[in-house]
Protein backbone atom coordinates (compact mmCIF):
# COMPACT_ATOMS: atom_id res chain seq x y z
CA UNK A 1 0.00 0.00 0.00
CA UNK A 2 1.36 3.41 -0.97
CA UNK A 3 0.05 6.62 0.63
CA UNK A 4 0.28 9.54 -1.75
CA UNK A 5 -0.60 13.15 -0.99
CA UNK A 6 -0.88 14.30 -4.60
CA UNK A 7 0.08 13.49 -8.18
CA UNK A 8 0.35 16.22 -10.80
CA UNK A 9 1.94 17.05 -14.13
CA UNK A 10 4.06 20.20 -14.15
CA UNK A 11 7.54 21.51 -14.87
CA UNK A 12 10.33 20.64 -12.49
CA UNK A 13 11.01 23.95 -10.77
CA UNK A 14 14.35 23.39 -9.07
CA UNK A 15 17.83 22.12 -9.61
CA UNK A 16 19.55 21.03 -12.80
CA UNK A 17 16.31 19.72 -14.33
CA UNK A 18 14.43 23.02 -13.86
CA UNK A 19 12.05 23.59 -16.72
CA UNK A 20 11.69 19.90 -17.64
CA UNK A 21 8.14 18.49 -17.76
CA UNK A 22 7.55 15.82 -15.15
CA UNK A 23 4.84 13.99 -13.25
CA UNK A 24 5.30 14.67 -9.56
CA UNK A 25 4.27 12.00 -7.08
CA UNK A 26 4.27 13.39 -3.57
CA UNK A 27 4.32 10.59 -1.00
CA UNK A 28 2.72 11.24 2.38
CA UNK A 29 4.78 11.45 5.56
CA UNK A 30 8.30 12.43 6.54
CA UNK A 31 10.77 11.17 9.13
CA UNK A 32 12.04 14.66 10.03
CA UNK A 33 8.71 16.39 10.81
CA UNK A 34 5.15 15.23 11.41
CA UNK A 35 3.83 17.94 9.11
CA UNK A 36 1.74 19.41 11.93
CA UNK A 37 2.37 23.08 12.73
CA UNK A 38 2.30 22.44 16.49
CA UNK A 39 5.28 20.09 16.08
CA UNK A 40 7.35 22.35 13.83
CA UNK A 41 9.45 24.00 16.56
CA UNK A 42 10.69 20.65 17.88
CA UNK A 43 11.16 19.02 14.48
CA UNK A 44 14.59 18.12 13.10
CA UNK A 45 13.54 19.92 9.92
CA UNK A 46 11.67 23.09 10.79
CA UNK A 47 11.58 25.10 7.55
CA UNK A 48 9.49 22.79 5.38
CA UNK A 49 7.28 24.54 2.81
CA UNK A 50 5.30 21.47 1.75
CA UNK A 51 2.02 19.89 2.81
CA UNK A 52 2.66 16.15 2.84
CA UNK A 53 0.04 15.12 5.41
CA UNK A 54 -2.69 12.71 4.38
CA UNK A 55 -3.81 11.59 0.95
CA UNK A 56 -6.34 14.28 0.11
CA UNK A 57 -4.46 16.29 -2.52
CA UNK A 58 -5.22 16.34 -6.23
CA UNK A 59 -4.62 12.85 -7.61
CA UNK A 60 -3.66 11.57 -4.16
CA UNK A 61 -4.94 8.51 -2.39
CA UNK A 62 -3.99 5.08 -1.18
CA UNK A 63 -2.73 2.75 -3.89
CA UNK A 64 -2.88 -0.95 -3.19
CA UNK A 65 -0.27 -1.97 -5.75
CA UNK A 66 2.73 -0.57 -7.58
CA UNK A 67 0.94 -1.15 -10.87
CA UNK A 68 -2.05 0.97 -9.81
CA UNK A 69 0.20 3.81 -8.67
CA UNK A 70 2.42 3.68 -11.74
CA UNK A 71 -0.61 3.59 -14.05
CA UNK A 72 -2.01 6.70 -12.32
CA UNK A 73 1.33 8.46 -12.83
CA UNK A 74 1.47 7.33 -16.46
CA UNK A 75 -2.06 8.62 -17.09
CA UNK A 76 -0.83 12.14 -16.25
CA UNK A 77 1.65 12.18 -19.12
CA UNK A 78 0.26 13.91 -22.24
CA UNK A 79 -0.94 11.52 -24.90
CA UNK A 80 1.42 11.35 -27.87
CA UNK A 81 3.86 13.56 -25.95
CA UNK A 82 7.42 13.39 -27.22
CA UNK A 83 10.60 13.22 -25.19
CA UNK A 84 11.61 10.92 -22.39
CA UNK A 85 8.93 10.60 -19.72
CA UNK A 86 10.06 11.82 -16.30
CA UNK A 87 8.52 11.27 -12.90
CA UNK A 88 9.76 12.92 -9.71
CA UNK A 89 9.18 10.95 -6.52
CA UNK A 90 9.03 13.43 -3.69
CA UNK A 91 7.34 14.07 -0.38
CA UNK A 92 7.53 14.24 2.50
CA UNK A 93 10.24 11.66 2.44
CA UNK A 94 9.63 9.31 -0.51
CA UNK A 95 12.17 6.72 0.65
CA UNK A 96 9.82 5.77 3.48
CA UNK A 97 7.68 4.12 0.77
CA UNK A 98 9.63 3.73 -2.47
CA UNK A 99 10.50 0.09 -3.11
CA UNK A 100 11.66 -2.17 -5.92
CA UNK A 101 8.09 -2.82 -7.07
CA UNK A 102 7.27 0.82 -7.81
CA UNK A 103 10.67 1.38 -9.45
CA UNK A 104 10.14 -1.61 -11.75
CA UNK A 105 6.56 -0.61 -12.52
CA UNK A 106 7.55 2.95 -13.48
CA UNK A 107 10.40 1.68 -15.63
CA UNK A 108 7.92 -0.69 -17.31
CA UNK A 109 5.91 2.43 -18.16
CA UNK A 110 9.06 3.85 -19.74
CA UNK A 111 9.63 6.54 -17.12
CA UNK A 112 12.94 7.99 -16.10
CA UNK A 113 12.70 8.13 -12.30
CA UNK A 114 14.00 11.03 -10.24
CA UNK A 115 13.80 11.21 -6.47
CA UNK A 116 14.01 14.14 -4.06
CA UNK A 117 15.07 12.85 -0.68
CA UNK A 118 16.48 14.18 2.58
CA UNK A 119 19.19 11.50 2.31
CA UNK A 120 18.53 9.77 5.64
CA UNK A 121 17.61 6.47 3.91
CA UNK A 122 19.74 4.79 1.24
CA UNK A 123 18.32 5.15 -2.28
CA UNK A 124 18.29 2.10 -4.59
CA UNK A 125 20.78 2.36 -7.45
CA UNK A 126 17.95 1.68 -9.91
CA UNK A 127 16.67 5.23 -9.43
CA UNK A 128 17.85 7.25 -12.44
CA UNK A 129 18.27 10.69 -10.87
CA UNK A 130 19.04 11.06 -7.16
CA UNK A 131 18.64 14.51 -5.66
CA UNK A 132 19.55 14.75 -1.98
CA UNK A 133 18.62 17.78 0.11
CA UNK A 134 20.41 17.28 3.45
CA UNK A 135 18.92 18.68 6.62
CA UNK A 136 21.00 19.87 9.59
CA UNK A 137 20.63 17.62 12.61
CA UNK A 138 19.86 14.48 10.60
CA UNK A 139 22.21 11.64 9.67
CA UNK A 140 23.14 11.73 6.00
CA UNK A 141 23.17 8.16 4.67
CA UNK A 142 22.90 8.75 0.91
CA UNK A 143 26.26 10.35 0.10
CA UNK A 144 26.28 10.11 -3.67
CA UNK A 145 23.96 10.98 -6.49
CA UNK A 146 23.10 13.27 -9.36
CA UNK A 147 22.70 16.44 -7.36
CA UNK A 148 22.97 17.66 -3.82
CA UNK A 149 20.62 20.58 -3.22
CA UNK A 150 21.33 22.47 -0.04
CA UNK A 151 18.78 24.96 1.26
CA UNK A 152 20.84 28.00 2.26
CA UNK A 153 21.56 29.47 4.72
CA UNK A 154 20.76 26.63 7.11
CA UNK A 155 21.89 26.79 10.72
CA UNK A 156 24.16 23.83 11.42
CA UNK A 157 24.78 23.04 7.75
CA UNK A 158 27.76 24.51 5.91
CA UNK A 159 28.17 23.90 2.15
CA UNK A 160 31.83 23.04 2.70
CA UNK A 161 30.94 19.86 4.55
CA UNK A 162 29.49 18.42 1.32
CA UNK A 163 32.33 19.29 -1.07
CA UNK A 164 33.97 15.86 -0.89
CA UNK A 165 30.82 13.78 -1.36
CA UNK A 166 30.19 11.97 -4.65
CA UNK A 167 27.53 14.22 -6.18
CA UNK A 168 27.74 15.24 -9.83
CA UNK A 169 26.22 18.67 -9.11
CA UNK A 170 26.24 20.88 -6.03
CA UNK A 171 23.27 23.27 -5.88
CA UNK A 172 22.59 26.03 -3.38
CA UNK A 173 18.95 26.98 -3.01
CA UNK A 174 17.98 30.14 -1.09
CA UNK A 175 15.72 29.39 1.85
CA UNK A 176 12.17 30.58 1.24
CA UNK A 177 11.27 32.48 4.40
CA UNK A 178 10.76 36.07 5.49
CA UNK A 179 14.43 36.78 4.72
CA UNK A 180 14.19 35.48 1.17
CA UNK A 181 15.76 38.50 -0.56
CA UNK A 182 18.78 38.36 1.75
CA UNK A 183 18.99 34.57 1.32
CA UNK A 184 19.06 34.91 -2.48
CA UNK A 185 21.83 37.46 -2.18
CA UNK A 186 23.85 35.28 0.20
CA UNK A 187 23.45 32.16 -1.97
CA UNK A 188 24.40 34.11 -5.10
CA UNK A 189 27.50 35.48 -3.42
CA UNK A 190 28.47 32.02 -2.16
CA UNK A 191 28.26 30.54 -5.66
CA UNK A 192 30.31 33.40 -7.10
CA UNK A 193 33.02 32.75 -4.53
CA UNK A 194 32.81 28.94 -4.76
CA UNK A 195 32.19 28.19 -8.45
CA UNK A 196 31.75 24.43 -8.00
CA UNK A 197 28.35 25.38 -6.50
CA UNK A 198 25.44 26.53 -8.66
CA UNK A 199 22.38 28.55 -7.75
CA UNK A 200 19.02 26.75 -7.71
CA UNK A 201 15.92 28.94 -7.73
CA UNK A 202 12.39 27.70 -7.08
CA UNK A 203 11.21 28.78 -10.52
CA UNK A 204 7.80 27.15 -10.09
CA UNK A 205 7.05 29.70 -7.36
CA UNK A 206 8.27 32.54 -9.59
CA UNK A 207 6.02 31.57 -12.51
CA UNK A 208 3.11 30.38 -10.34
CA UNK A 209 2.83 26.68 -11.14
CA UNK A 210 2.61 23.82 -8.63
Ligand code: SF4
Pocket residue numbers: 030031032033045046047048049050052091092093118135
Ligand atom coordinates in the same frame (compact mmCIF):
# COMPACT_ATOMS: atom_id res chain seq x y z
S1 SF4 B 1 12.81 16.67 5.09
FE1 SF4 B 1 11.79 17.62 3.33
S2 SF4 B 1 9.66 16.93 3.45
FE2 SF4 B 1 10.60 16.45 5.44
S3 SF4 B 1 10.07 18.20 6.71
FE3 SF4 B 1 12.08 18.64 5.78
S4 SF4 B 1 11.69 19.79 3.87
FE4 SF4 B 1 9.75 18.84 4.55
